[in-house]
Amino acid sequence: MDLIIGQLGYFAVGAMYSLGLTLASMSIAICIGIVVSMGRLADNIVLRWTSTAFVDFTRGMPFLVLLIWVYYGLAILLDISLTPLVAGIGCLSIKYAGRLAEIFRSGIQAIEKGQAEAALSLGFSKLQTYRRIILPQIVPIVIPPLVNEVVGMIQDSAIVSIVGIWELMRRGNSVANATLKPFEIYSTIAVIYLIMTISLSQLNERYIEKKMFGKKR
Amino acid sequence: MDNCMIKVVNLHKSFGNLKVLKGINLEVEKGSVVCVIGASGSGKSTLLRCLNYLEEPDKGQIFIDGEMIGYRQTKDERFIKARPKDICRLRSEIGMVFQLFNLWPHKTVLENVTESLIIVRKKSKKEAISIAEKNLELVGLIEKKQQYPSKLSGGQQQRVAIARALAMNPKIMLFDEATSALDPELVGEVLAVMEKLAHEGMTMVVVTHEMDFAKHAADRVVFVDEGQIIEDGPPERIFSKPKNPRTKLFLSRILHSS
Numbered sequence: 001m002d003l004i005i006g007q008l009g010y011f012a013v014g015a016m017y018s019l020g021l022t023l024a025s026m027s028i029a030i031c032i033g034i035v036v037s038m039g040r041l042a043d044n045i046v047l048r049w050t051s052t053a054f055v056d057f058t059r060g061m062p063f064l065v066l067l068i069w070v071y072y073g074l075a076i077l078l079d080i081s082l083t084p085l086v087a088g089i090g091c092l093s094i095k096y097a098g099r100l101a102e103i104f105r106s107g108i109q110a111i112e113k114g115q116a117e118a119a120l121s122l123g124f125s126k127l128q129t130y131r132r133i134i135l136p137q138i139v140p141i142v143i144p145p146l147v148n149e150v151v152g153m154i155q156d157s158a159i160v161s162i163v164g165i166w167e168l169m170r171r172g173n174s175v176a177n178a179t180l181k182p183f184e185i186y187s188t189i190a191v192i193y194l195i196m197t198i199s200l201s202q203l204n205e206r207y208i209e210k211k212m213f214g215k216k217r
Numbered sequence: 218m219d220n221c222m223i224k225v226v227n228l229h230k231s232f233g234n235l236k237v238l239k240g241i242n243l244e245v246e247k248g249s250v251v252c253v254i255g256a257s258g259s260g261k262s263t264l265l266r267c268l269n270y271l272e273e274p275d276k277g278q279i280f281i282d283g284e285m286i287g288y289r290q291t292k293d294e295r296f297i298k299a300r301p302k303d304i305c306r307l308r309s310e311i312g313m314v315f316q317l318f319n320l321w322p323h324k325t326v327l328e329n330v331t332e333s334l335i336i337v338r339k340k341s342k343k344e345a346i347s348i349a350e351k352n353l354e355l356v357g358l359i360e361k362k363q364q365y366p367s368k369l370s371g372g373q374q375q376r377v378a379i380a381r382a383l384a385m386n387p388k389i390m391l392f393d394e395a396t397s398a399l400d401p402e403l404v405g406e407v408l409a410v411m412e413k414l415a416h417e418g419m420t421m422v423v424v425t426h427e428m429d430f431a432k433h434a435a436d437r438v439v440f441v442d443e444g445q446i447i448e449d450g451p452p453e454r455i456f457s458k459p460k461n462p463r464t465k466l467f468l469s470r471i472l473h474s475s
Contacts, residue, residue: 118319118378121269122333122385123309125301132336136323 004188007175014168015192021157021167025092026150032093033100038130040105051101058098063156067091071163088160096153103145107138140212147204151197158193168192221280222247222389222420223268228277230263237263239444241277245389248418252431252452255441256467261424264441265391268422269311270304281307282388309337312382316394318374320366320381326353327362330381338385352380356410372403379410390414392423408434428471432456440464 039051058066071087074080082090111134119129161170172189176182223245230238237260245251253261266272268279270286279286286307288296299307320329330349334340340348353359356376358369366374375395382390392411396404408430415421415434425431431438431452438455440448440463448455448464459465 112317112319114315114317114319115321117271118313118315118321118381119333121271121308121311121313122382123305123307123337124333125305128336132332133321137321 003179003181004184007185007188010171010175011168011188011192014166014171015196017165017167018154018157018169018193019196021088021092021160021165022150022153025089025096025157026153028089028093029096029100029149029153032097033104034135036097036101037104037108040101041108055098055101058094059102061095063091063095064159064162066095067159067163084160084163084165087163088157088165092153092156092160095156096149099149100146103142103149104138107141108134110141111137143204143209143212147201147208151200154196154200155193220246222249222282223422224278224280225264225268226278226280228264228267228279229275230260230267230272231275237444238267238274241441241444241446243439243446243449245420245422246436248420249436250415250419250421250423250434252435252438253422253424253441254426254428254431254438254467259441260444261441262393265313265393265422265424268389268391269308269313271313281311305337309333309385310388312385312387312390314375314378314382314390314392314395316397318366318371318378318398320374320378322366324365325362326358326364326366326369326377329366329377330384333381334384348384349380352384353377355383355413356380357406370403371399372406375399375407376410379407379414383414389420389422392421392425394424394426396425396427426471428456428468440467442467 036051036054039047040055042048042051061069067087070091071082071084074082115133115137116129119133120126124132157167158169161167161173164170168189172185176185179185221244223243225241225243228238228241229236239260241260241264243251243264253264255261263272267274268281273287278288284307285296287299287304289299289303290296320326321332324332327346327349330352331342331345334345334348335342338345350359350362353362356379358373358376358380361369361373361377366377369377379390379395395411396407399407404427408427411421411423411430412434423430423435433452435452437450438448438452439446440455440459440461442461442463448459448461455464456468459468
């Protein structure tokens with residue numbers, strides 16, 4: 001027990017890294033996801049195909065394979081070496097952007113077509129229609145699946161430990177190896193992950209969704 | 218020609234292999250009210266939606282106040298496809314009222330009206346609010362301005378939708394079965410607003426099943442059947458002495474059922 005308590009500070013920093021990775025990657029993934037979801041619904045066939053290919057590729061690739069391929073493969077292929085942090089955040093962002101794009105697309109398609117038509121008939125451009133009329137309305141629709149994705153990303157952030165980011169999982173590995181007490185250490189790590197994910201879903205249920213659904217409709 | 222606000226020449230539109238419009242020709246004078254009647258599926262809504270380019274015509278031309286929509290003339294007098302911003306500008310001059318109101322549920326009544334003034338017309342917020350309030354007053358809903366649309370009855374929502382379109386100061390108002398989704402007791406309040414507009418000299422194209430409205434507010438009634446205008450004239454004549462047997466049949470059905 002003393003062993004674990006002694007490491008808690010070390011693990012806490014690791015947990016901060018995990019959350020930081022998730023926060024950064026999720027922000028990027030949301031931006032890319034919005035753009036790709038609009039591409040999926042575009043009239044322009046090139047845009048539509050490119051974004052469909054992006055979704056198929058990122059969604060169809062196991063995260064571990066994607067990460068190794070980007071981190072080691074790109075170094076060989078293009079002679080560029082990415083830092084672990086760039087590779088980790090880059091892969092998490094891309095992987096989740098494809099998934100989020102599909103969530104956003106379903107949100108956009110759930111909005112009555114007349115909502116956009118009303119805006120267009122008043123002279124809004126397509127982009128203005130998305131930004132002012134469609135996107136604000138999809139927020140309450142996409143929040144529950146979006147929270148799912150954030151929780152999933154916290155877990156997937158453990159995988160980026162293999163390229164050498166000192167987040168929670170990697171710190172667990174190193175302590176387990178050094179102390180030869182893997183059971184105790186990994187149990188602790190598991191509990192820390194659960195604390196992070198469960199507090200996030202509770203935060204969402206108690207505050208965010210309540211606030212969203214509380215008014216207007 | 219100078220007095221012509223809308224001119225439609227040989228308009229065709231298909232959805233897949235379903236031919237909806239088969240050569241529509243129509244002229245609407247400035248300040249006149251034209252009611253478009255016809256059975257459902259006859260193409261009257263599609264015709265209306267072509268007028269502000271929500272549907273892109275397959276063939277034919279539409280001129281709004283002398284300007285051909287969907288195309289623009291180059292310096293060497295050729296016609297090429299219009300840019301998106303030309304279409305936006307044109308649409309901003311044509312108000313449209315929909316069957317299902319299409320108010321934006323995440324915005325208040327006032328914001329529904331100010332939004333396009335701020336985004337499209339680039340008005341300041343203060344200016345937008347004063348224009349919006351004037352138009353909400355016109356439709357009699359100024360006291361509801363801070364409400365969300367879901368708190369309003371259908372008739373009130375439709376009146377807000379009319380105010381939203383009017384706030385842009387359009388040259389033309391299009392009404393696409395504006396009262397069809399309303400409870401019968403709410404139809405009157407919307408028709409009253411429409412009649413007021415008609416008397417004030419707004420150019421209006423009204424797709425409707427309200428024959429009473431057509432009778433006393435329209436300058437002209439056109440009957441659309443299977444994608445073509447088969448009868449066109451003043452309401453008194455259309456309703457009392459329709460020439461075409463299909464018009465006769467349609468009118469006898471609709472007038473006897475109500």
